[in-house]
Amino acid sequence: MMLSRSDRSSFSIWLWTIDKWIFFSFFTLLLLGMIFILTSSSSLELKLNKESYYFSIKHAIFVILSFLTAVILSKLNFHKIKFLSLLGFGLLLAALLYCLQYGSDIKGAKRWIDVFGQSLQPSEFIKPFFIIINAWLLTTWKSTQKNKFLFLSILSILSIDIMLLLQPDLGMTLLITTIWIFQLLITGIPILFFIFLIFVIPIVILLAYNFYSHVYIRINDFIFGTNFQANQALKLFNDAGYFGKGIGEGSLKNYLPDAHTDFIFSVIAEEFGLIVCLIIILIYTIIILRPIIIAFNCKDIFQILSLSSLSALIGVQSLIHISSNLSIIPTKGMTLPFLSYGGSSTISAAIVIGFLLSLTRKQIDFSEVNLDIEDYK
Incomplete structure (x- = not known):
């Protein structure tokens, strides 16, 4: 069935106004993710006495939910995105607080809560909502010059960081804080405040190294090259060829318990080779750079902040995952968006895509009598 560009139905208008580069890159990663989960989870299913394709079927459900989430969010306007983000941010802050007391303790960290029999990770979901809220606060601060909005921004990031460190989850803390600093730099902050932040981050890492045993172990393993999982992943990556x-x-996947999550990129490299890995990196590059290119042509500060920061979130998280798989940085339990197994990770990344698609949609003015949708190709 062919769609006419003169068709003004809701679906047709949506299709012709969304950014095709972002949408089809997102769709491609979802499809690739299902293939990679199918091949990476078979050994774990046997070890856990699960039915064949147990993880693949669950992930397929996550993919469907993620796709629908991105499509629904892409239809929202700026005002609805702000309202939804405010609501989501408030609920997820409460969920993070709930996690500290009643969260499931997995590997010494309370990061998960049970919702209708499903485990959810609030720290994954809060990222896109925080980015929108902080962009809103910083935009208002810039336009009104009222420091109370900057104070609210600082209060927001401190609230998240404190609860994440108490879980503990240093990696997620650094990820969200990095995005916050990135937003401040784009907005324009006093140089002394920026220098202060540059000094604070190494101090936080040093304190974490001394007070959190898992951080101490991971950094030492990285320095002395004693991390078995990372060493094996790097070796097999090198042996895979093109x-x-x-x-x-x-x-x-036979001896790494997190092969389908934290080490999915290494599994992909071993079974599919360097060429497929480079194609995947290219797809991520499109998702990251396309919104930034569009942001260059925007005049609205909120739109610029949101687009660049949401893109940076996907970029930084992907970079951390790939770098840790290549032993460039210490191993960190961080998923690769859309390719790693996990409902919280996949759906939260889909929220990012939904926001990006909404913020990059071409605007159609129906007050124009001679409107032709061909103009918005």
Whole structure:
């Protein structure tokens, strides 16, 4: 069925006004993710006595929900996105607080809560909502010059960071704080405040190294090269060559418990090879750079802040995952958006895409009598 560009139905208008580069890159990663989960989770299903395709079926459900989430959010205007983000941010702050007392303790960290029998990670979901809220606060601060809005921005990030450190989750703390600093730089902050932040971050990492045993172990393993998982992942990555060992032929997934999540990029490299890895990096690059290019042509500060920061979130998280898989940085339990297994990770990343699609949509003025949707191709 062919769609006419003169068709003014809701679906047709949506299709012709969304950014195709972002949408189809997102859709491609979702499809690739299902293939990679299928091949990376088979060994774990046997170890846990799960049915065949247990993780693949669950992830397929996550993919469907993620796709629908992105499509629905892409239809919202700026005002609805702000309202939804305010509501989501408030609820998820409460959920983070709830996590500290009643969250599920997994590997010594309370990051998960049970909702209708499903485990959810509030720290994953709060990221896109925080970015929108902070962009809103900083935009208002810039336009009114009232410091109370900057204070609210600082209060927001401190509230999140404190609760994340108490879980503990240093990696997520640094990720969200990095995005916050990035937003401040775009907005324009006093140089002394920026210098202060530059000094604070190393101090936080040093304190975490001394007070959190898992941070101490991971940094030492990285420095002395004693991390078994990272070493094996890097070795098999180097042995894979251009085309890999073939689908299902890799061995990494057989002895890494987190092969389908934290080390999915290494599994992809081993079985599919360097060329597929480079294609994946190219797709992520499109998702990251396309909104930034559009932001250059925007005049609205809120739109510029939101687009650049949401793109940076996908970029920084992907960079951390790939870098830790390549032993460039210490291992960190951070998923690769859309490719790693996990409902919280996949759906929260889809929220980011939904916001990006909404903020980059071409605007149609129906007050024009001679409107032709061809103009918005």
